[in-house]
Amino acid sequence: MAHLLIRHRVQDFAKWKAEYDGHRSVRVSAGLKDLDLWHNVDDAKEVFLLFEVADVAKAKAFVTSADLKQTMTRAGVVGAPDISFLSGD
Secondary structure: OEEEEEEEEEOOHHHHHHHHHHOHHHHHHOOEEEEEEEEOOOOOOEEEEEEEEOOHHHHHHHHOOHHHHHHHHHHOEEEEEEEEEEEOO
């Protein structure tokens, strides 16, 4: 089973979270299952996301999509995210 781990910074956590929640159906369509969402205890603008991945190719297409880039811009993501696909093999 594969997982996707994303780390990025946001301008405002509450604004980002509203956009994130509104984008759930797109993540589901990409074969992603939300597992965990954390933010740094000392810096709530640093966000970590963990997803279960049903189809790595679909998930890779999702993370490079124009739609996600536009959503992240609207949500106030700062800079490029750190994206890692992980395997438990």
